[in-house]
Amino acid sequence: MHNKKIPYILLCIMLTGLLWLKLDKDLSYFGKSFFHYRHILPYNVQPIFQYSFEGGFSIVDSGGMPVIGPVMEFVNKDGIRKEVSKVIRYGIDKNDIVVEIKTTDEQSEYITLIKDTSYKLCPDCLFMKSIDSDQFNLAQFKWYTVPADTLSWQELTRNILALLLFFSISFLIYIIFKVTNIKILTGFENDTP
Numbered sequence: 001m002h003n004k005k006i007p008y009i010l011l012c013i014m015l016t017g018l019l020w021l022k023l024d025k026d027l028s029y030f031g032k033s034f035f036h037y038r039h040i041l042p043y044n045v046q047p048i049f050q051y052s053f054e055g056g057f058s059i060v061d062s063g064g065m066p067v068i069g070p071v072m073e074f075v076n077k078d079g080i081r082k083e084v085s086k087v088i089r090y091g092i093d094k095n096d097i098v099v100e101i102k103t104t105d106e107q108s109e110y111i112t113l114i115k116d117t118s119y120k121l122c123p124d125c126l127f128m129k130s131i132d133s134d135q136f137n138l139a140q141f142k143w144y145t146v147p148a149d150t151l152s153w154q155e156l157t158r159n160i161l162a163l164l165l166f167f168s169i170s171f172l173i174y175i176i177f178k179v180t181n182i183k184i185l186t187g188f189e190n191d192t193p
Helices: 002-028 153-191
Strands: 046-048 058-060 066-068 073-075 081-092 097-103 108-115 126-131 142-145
Touching (some): 002 153
């Protein structure tokens, strides 16, 4: 009787696991995934989510150094030094990343990343460059709005799926042990003279 449940439990585990991975991968664009997925983001950058009291959302380079995030300074298009207060959203296309930020003086600015190959000490270093919003066709970018400090429906669903996955695997192990114990016990009973 328990043997008939095993294929259904395995199917449930596989579907739950695939859905969990899909949600976790989607959350990686917001820096909220459990695993490190290889995104094809421009300049090999990764989003990192942190709550406001931990510093806030930032974008880091391949070495883990923040390149855009709170308290980082840049020179805007007018030549004025500004400090990033928070990242509002970022957009990516095949070759570029554009980030909408709010400065400490509550101004909204668009910045992009550039690689300065003339910088001999670090030819792969990324720098922030302030841009006009009409400098890029912003409609062609896929935009990701930085999440608030609250739990999103995707995170909640992923966490519920993780619990379902845990209980399904536990139930499968229980059934397998129960079936094998019955076979072992019945096998011993048949061997006795």
